[in-house]
Amino acid sequence: MLLIARAGFARNIPARVDSVPVVTIAALIELGVDPRTFSDLRVHDSRLVSWSGGAPATIASPGTVHVERGALEAALFARVLRHPRLTLAPAPRSRAVLRSMVDPHVRRGGVVLDATGRASVLAAQRVTAPSPWYARTSLWRAQQSHSFEPGFRIATLADGYCYRLGTRDCLTLGIVTSERGQHSRHADRSDACRVALPWLYDGVPPWEAPSTDRAHVASVQWATHAGAIAVGDAGLARDALSSQGLACTISEARYAVAVESRGDAALYEARAQEQRGSHLRSLHSMLSESHHVTETRWQSYRTFIARAIEAPPGNGEPVVALRGRRLVTVADAMPLGHQ
Numbered sequence: 001m002l003l004i005a006r007a008g009f010a011r012n013i014p015a016r017v018d019s020v021p022v023v024t025i026a027a028l029i030e031l032g033v034d035p036r037t038f039s040d041l042r043v044h045d046s047r048l049v050s051w052s053g054g055a056p057a058t059i060a061s062p063g064t065v066h067v068e069r070g071a072l073e074a075a076l077f078a079r080v081l082r083h084p085r086l087t088l089a090p091a092p093r094s095r096a097v098l099r100s101m102v103d104p105h106v107r108r109g110g111v112v113l114d115a116t117g118r119a120s121v122l123a124a125q126r127v128t129a130p131s132p133w134y135a136r137t138s139l140w141r142a143q144q145s146h147s148f149e150p151g152f153r154i155a156t157l158a159d160g161y162c163y164r165l166g167t168r169d170c171l172t173l174g175i176v177t178s179e180r181g182q183h184s185r186h187a188d189r190s191d192a193c194r195v196a197l198p199w200l201y202d203g204v205p206p207w208e209a210p211s212t213d214r215a216h217v218a219s220v221q222w223a224t225h226a227g228a229i230a231v232g233d234a235g236l237a238r239d240a241l242s243s244q245g246l247a248c249t250i251s252e253a254r255y256a257v258a259v260e261s262r263g264d265a266a267l268y269e270a271r272a273q274e275q276r277g278s279h280l281r282s283l284h285s286m287l288s289e290s291h292h293v294t295e296t297r298w299q300s301y302r303t304f305i306a307r308a309i310e311a312p313p314g315n316g317e318p319v320v321a322l323r324g325r326r327l328v329t330v331a332d333a334m335p336l337g338h339q
């Protein structure tokens, strides 16, 4: 097994706290990764939300755990490197050179996975929103005996949204808008949000302290591939609003490694289409519920999503499942009597 990875991959890891469903922690433990290295493992089952207008309200949510991205990725990568049959090769800078490295594997019938995130380097075509939304996130680390209030809070803005979440030791604040923005403008923006949303900034340290990330695209994008199987954001980068990217990528990786034939690849592609339709539909309803949905930037993004929503295969229910380590249609996976 050949892994083509960037040397010093850790330099590109986003400095922030993310939220994952509790089951993702179980999946990581199953993969042999110790979650205590990147999480306080506290389960959050509610969030403070101001989305459809009015005062912030506490809303019940499915259980999630907050994880520190840098430490999570370091733990996962260390686990990958322990694989006994792994050969590691440095990723070339040029796409053409990368192609020349993978093409011989494709010709020999090997399976090539593209897991390069939004770069989606082996994609034949990529679709992005006409005015993508960018997230600027800040990360604070608690000093000595101080600890943060780690709960998830989110509010819509006229041109995007603002959120925070943390662990006992770190706190992330994110502002997502269609402005890529310079660092100094972001500081002004954050100060303005602090005044407008005191409940969201409660306990957030002053601006000078955090390590600020660069701007990351946070709106949905997808890609089509020929000669490679796309895993995670390389195939469908979900809108960050869904907080589903990590869980879906990890689950998708299990499906991808089960692909051994053209038939499997077709089933994998059918599942990818079903996932895309399902994400776009739930994103469309989330955007529609925003108090600011009539504002220009919300309208433009919502219209892009509405146009992209395709008739899902079947009735929108899952079409492909894993049986052991094999890809099968859901109909084949059902016990007789349930079909």
Ligand SMILES: Cc1cc2nc3c(=O)[nH]c(=O)nc-3n(C[C@H](O)[C@H](O)[C@H](O)COP(=O)(O)OP(=O)(O)OC[C@H]3O[C@@H](n4cnc5c(N)ncnc54)[C@H](O)[C@@H]3O)c2cc1C
Binding pocket: 004, 005, 006, 009, 012, 017, 018, 019, 020, 091, 092, 115, 116, 117, 118, 119, 121, 135, 137, 174, 216, 217, 218, 231, 232, 233, 234, 237, 238, 240, 243, 244, 245, 246, 247, 249
């Ligand atoms: C602001 C923000 C907040 C988010 N919050 C959450 C959250 O709370 N919960 C959640 O589940 N998800 C969240 N997400 C989404 C989540 O980050 C992604 O879905 C997830 O990282 C996808 O994993 P991936 O492995 O597919 O891609 P990535 O994590 O992007 O990894 C891609 C890898 O490919 C490497 N690479 C790129 N180009 C090349 C190349 N040419 N050669 C070799 N290697 C290359 C990169 O260096 C990187 O290591 C958020 C996203 C954003 C932007």
